[in-house]
């Protein structure tokens with residue numbers, strides 16, 4: 054079934070604590086506005102060719118799949134190994150059961166692939182832990198195959214083409230992903246001039262970019278830094294993601310509208326955006 058456009062579903066738009074943050078009495082955490090309720094960051098792309106591509110297995114993944122009626126994932130990217138982006142990986146398990154039983158390919162960068170194998174040996178080193186005499190017992194293991202992407206090359210998978218950026222994120226690196234005229238740039242504290250040039254040359258229809266808080270941050274983009282990069286990359290439209298409780302939805306939307314002459318907006322959970 055072909056679709057006219059690629060469609061993103063925002064599964065989660067919030068920072069690592071989720072919003073509301075447990076125990077917090079601030080006005081955003083206490084807000085009744087549903088757009089201020091943010092699960093941990095992940096998205097799903099339904100492509101024109103009807104491929105279902107997940108980016109990140111957030112700790113809220115099961116709830117996100119239920120909220121958005123998602124029962125199929127054809128491939129997944131994990132951008133980096135921080136808990137909020139990968140500790141929901143086991144929630145892919147029921148999607149592998151079938152029938153027919155299926156295995157989901159997981160793509161990430163080299164450092165993250167190593168880390169995932171260490172964090173989840175029962176998934177990625179199952180051949181070392183289990184054998185005929187010692188089969189896995191209980192509820193089963195998610196059938197996931199780990200693929201390392203070469204940052205400098207394109208990959209083509211299931212008829213979809215992707216390009217990558219390796220972004221600086223504190224002591225670690227994050228995979229930036231480009232699919233057609235969409236770029237997904239999360240969890241980074243800077244974007245290099247060369248990366249900006251590359252993104253600008255893409256003449257993006259949609260950029261979704263890290264925007265964690267209204268203050269300077271060591272591992273993420275602040276609102277002001279994100280605004281500066283959006284200006285330089287100059288997409289047709291831009292979504293802000295991974296917000297913490299310093300950023301109230303309506304206020305951030307207003308700030309973005311005051312600042313830009315093209316659509317820039319905070320994304321929210323269950324939102325659909327096309328490109």
Ligand SMILES: [Zn+2]
Nearest residue numbers: 069135137240
């Ligand atoms: Zn994160």
Ligand SMILES: [Zn+2]
Nearest residue numbers: 077079082298
């Ligand atoms: Zn709060």
